Amino acid sequence: MAVAVEAESVWKFFGEKAALKGVSFRVGVGEVFGLIGPNGAGKTTCFRIIATILRPSRGGARIFGLDVVKDAQAVRRLISYLPEEAGVYRGLSGVEYIRFLARVYNRDEGEALREAEEVSGLGEALRARMGSYSLGMRRRILLAGTLIARPRLAILDEPTAGLDVMHAVYVRGVIRKYSRQGMTFLISSHNMLEVEYLCDRIAFIDGGVIIAEGEPKSLMERAGAENLEELFLSLRGGGR
């Protein structure tokens, strides 16, 4: 299988503190890969390195064969990133935001708008200023913005955070749809049902170290866990 993401012994220090301690994993092209772990485990740092925002202190990562440090600009043409706590431009309307992104990614504005409307499900609200959007609406417009970029790799940090059940289910369906079209996804989520539903493979990260990696089903079988939550707790030693 062709490799979309290849992280090799990635270390990241903030001052004296190591946020990542030799993290390595691979994501195949077209895969939905989940990076799972408790708060402060190192997921966001890892995503930021792959998204070219941070540089690894040691080790390295390649996206479709391109180095995230040396070829950062080229990598940015292949990816699109939705951070967990991303906000919106309050002065722009949803339509203006999508048009802006369409221009940045050289896409037809009308086509991008139609796609964004479908992904976000915001309808007429797209014409309103994003400053007036609810948390859920903001998340949906940002997800739409991430996907209309048509990246080869979409990095989604908690894609359904702040969404109600209906919209969360809808968004999962959208991710699945794009995945079937060949888009690679690197996602994180605290919702284990979501991870189980979406991810082809997962990696558990804790304290900056990958402690388990594989297909959700085989990982659960190996640990004798009934679901991912049980597996997660057993991997962390009974939920300390």
Added chain:
Amino acid sequence: MSFSALVWKELRELLAEKTILIGVLLMPLILFPLLGFTMSAGSSAAGRAQPGYEVAVLDRDGGWASHELLETLGRTGVRLKPAPSGGDPREILEGLDSGLLIIIPEGFSLNITNYRQALVQLYYRLERLSISELQGLSNFLALFHRLSANLGERLASSDGIDVSFYKSPFTVSEFIVYQGQVLGGVSTAVLQPVLYLSLIIPLGIFILAVTAGSVSATSIALEKEAKTLEILLTLPIHRLKLLAAKLLGSVILAALGGASFMIGFLLYFRGMISTMRQPLGDGGQTSAEMLATVYSLSAPVLILLGLIVIISLALTLAVGILAGILAGDVRGGQQLASLLLALLFLPPFILQLLGGVGALDSASRTIMLLNPVTHVFLALESVTSSDLPAAITHMLVTLACLVLLLSVAAWIFSGERLISLRVRLVRKGVLDTARRAG
């Protein structure tokens, strides 16, 4: 394509901020006429001895000398209003709503006729203790000393003695040589509006700069606070382009702010000129003539003035952007920008009021010249005195400082420092410590 989209995004976001619309675009249009109004209102008290001013008069003497005194006073243009004979001077002043009451006591003319020194009482109502009010009193006292001297001279003349010669065997005719021009009949009153103008341009730029700097700090700090920065940094656009778009957006606003500044300034200038047409000295220049002589607002001067305003605004915006990059949130960015701009602007601004860089010793002058804002003020001074080569030189120095500042900003912007770098201000540090202790 992507760059223009970015600039458009910056402008849309910046213009959505009401503080920018008010601070950069509307404020100069309001500020200058407002300052002009305040200054002319402030000057009115000092203008009590000026033509047209109304003075209450209680002539208890009614003799030839009091008539002559009042007639001479009337010829200076001061309007005389008879006061009621009874009552306390305070009540008379309040009753007539007058600023000055002149009481000529009984026997005034008789005393003069008999070569005895007579007395005139002046009651001057001081509204408040201000420089302009005291200046008004001083003007009146000077006027009465002059009237007394004139009356004495006329009396001596009627006795065949030319006392004026003995009192003053020589006279002084004042001239000011300014930039190769000889200006005659220049009094403090004439110079005052000119001094106001030399103050108002730097003051206007200072206020506009601090507002604009705070705004540009907001433009980057807002990306951090609104959590839009990370998405922006992963767009397929070079980091320097992102910074350039931010700066260009701010510069476009600065240019609009500069245009607003110039319109406001010209409105103020025209207003000042129209209120200064009356001569204040005896046959000397009017303030309008003096203003027109000192400040020749030709097309090249106006263009250079506009350019200086734009460059100084761009400098301010760059400081603001740097503050925004360094700070963690909008409040921190604005505080840091205000702090940096106050440090940069206040010393040259105060120095400008106290005599300029030329008044300093060489060591202090060198230190001051390291501050780019000093060159902004020097460029302003040069352009308003039509020394265009000096103005251009100072503008180029300011421009070089602007490029240097932007290079630092670009260096921070190009790596991960933008995300990891945080400058915490003392206030925040203290609050955090207090919170931890709590």
